[in-house]
Amino acid sequence: MPPSFFHHLHPPTIPARQARLGYTLAAGGLAVFLSLLLLVTGLLEMFYYIPSPDHAAASIQTLTFLVPYGGLVRNLHYWSAQLLVVVSIVHLLRVILTGAYASPRRFNYLLGMGLLVLVILLDFTGYVLRWDEGIRWALVTGTNLVKSIPLVGNVLYAILVGGSLPGAATLIRFYGWHIFGLTLMAGILLGWHIFRLRRDGGIALPPPALRPDHTRITRFELVRREIFAMLLATVILLLLSTFASAPLAAPISAANPVSESARAPWFFLWVQQMLKLGSPFLWGVVVPLAVLVIYSLIPYIFPKPIKADLGRWFPKSSRFAQGVALCILLAIFTLTIMALLPSY
């Protein structure tokens, strides 16, 4: 069988160890697949979504309840987005905990960090597009955080919100960022990330001389594995989308007070929890940015993993970086749990 277009997107052969599920967790590949699914379902949603405060929530209700399979498309978009955040974080952790960020992959690691930030921003902007009571707290709090930044806060707020309060201008800006600005940037970074993956020699392994085995698999086998992972992911997404609907609430009504029981989207719950500690600028802006910076600097400031250690979990030579990453993640996880518990 001659290789098809899709086969040609892959190298003719790769070392078998680069494609072990136990090593890669298929996280990077799944992230690409989920991104494509998000693109397709998002394009379909655009036929019904009306980005104006008066119509946004109603148009989502129309899509969800009245358009045949519209609810399914929306649920697929929602669950793909949630899973993309999870899969991206798993991918990042895999890279850190196997020391795969080491040179020459340091720059691609940064591209990946950029993609993670874009995924979270895309998720947040998409969440805001619901424009219903469920997102109101997060919208008001999130945009007010921008205002708390010294010197440039008010300017940034004006650029982001387009007025003194969230309104029609805000919605169209978030819509623009979601469907165009952030998506375009994510597309470019994703292409670059995959290009660098090939350029840097594929998934991290020790140099050939230090490899324990030299078996290789063909791109036919690689594509089969990818299809297998995609099929299973689709099954999970379909079942999630069929039996667990994406959240919806009543349209925003100025008459209603912002609900006190409202929560941030789950991936920002840790920030919401920290905001209870005081200074919004410190806990809502500085600390999250510091977390981002620390993660981004891992390949640059921590001891470099030795080449022979690559391709394995928890290599000794990069334990310090692993410890730092896991501690921060544990803190984020704990804060998230605390935010979910009513007593905190």
Add this chain to the structure above:
Amino acid sequence: MRRHYLLFASLSLLLSLLVTAWQEERRAKPVALTPTLTGRVEYCLTCHSDLPQVSNSHPVKTFGCVLCHGGEPLALDANLAHSTMRGGKNPSDFSVVQASCGGADCHSGTAESNRNHIQRATTSIQATYAGAIAHIRYAFSDQLDQKAKMGIFAIQVPWSTSGITELAAFDPTMEKSPFVQAFGQKCLTCHLSAQPAQTGGRYDHFTGCSACHTPTQSADLSSADTKTATQIHMLTTAIPYTQCDICHNRGNYDLRSITFQPRTDLPADRLHDYYQPIAQFTICEWKLECVDCHTRTEAMGDGNLYGTKKEIQYIKCKTCHGTLTELPRTRTLSDPNDLVFRMADLNPVIDLKLGDTILFTEKGEALWNIRALPDGTYEMFSKANGGRFVFRPVKGSGCTQDPSKQDSGSCHLCHSVQR
């Protein structure tokens, strides 16, 4: 990778696609309705097609559901669809009545157009409870006269001609007497703006307009059965005495413990069960419905603030029967736009025609269900069930009652039913 892995994954996908399609097919097919008054499509009938039309004057094709009830017109998820309903199951609750029932063309128009029902009902003593509050505060020395000063909510009616132009909000926690405080805790469940004593079932309808206009005929008030509740999706002016009896039900007050023991039964035999043993009454009180005598302003107020029931109730025996020297007041209908035709149309117990002569009260309220007959008698059609009664005027009868003494006690000296 083994080939059967892919086969297994493909079959799983096929199966989940079938499950998804099956779930999609199971979804209720949307039933659209675009009410002419709003022009906005709503899908409530997808689930609520079994609900009876609320009244002939609120046809569902004209009003739809959302105009009165609120809610999310496009949502087919029950929780979301119901999340923004006004007043929960009772859009006529006084906290939301203006949004649900109001509007210049609906029930908050002008007094001249006889559409100021919300203003009248929310200022009536049934809503303010001003009389009960004044009297209980007076009884326990928290105020030194019986003048109404406080209501369930603060309200001002600057144009009120009754002598009371404002009521402050009654706050039981600010009262000195523990009895008045207890009254505040226990006894504020029986007025039109109350938080009912219980929730669920028919209790959801016991405030606002529906407390009277959504009659619950039969007994089980504790039923939280929503099916039973849907059966009373009804607005009517044909209000049977059983509905009045839900609150005005001859239970017993106990001022020592500040409790009220309501009657739990709905008396089936009004003659024997309904009135207190010592009550004196005549056939009108047990054969007619409450609303046959107690007019709309008596029950719903006239837009002024009052302090006691006596200040707003004015119907006497002579309103219909006249006195020895006077016949009851009458009016011959000459205007096809007369309000009485609208009333008779809403509750068609009588076939009123131009040229008919009907009774009206000293305050000018039409007793549109009572018509003068050519032989000098009058026919009344009961508003709740259409029953016909023929009665004579006092004038020309053998009655010897002094025309200046016309309170019911005087009439009941002779005209009293024995049980």
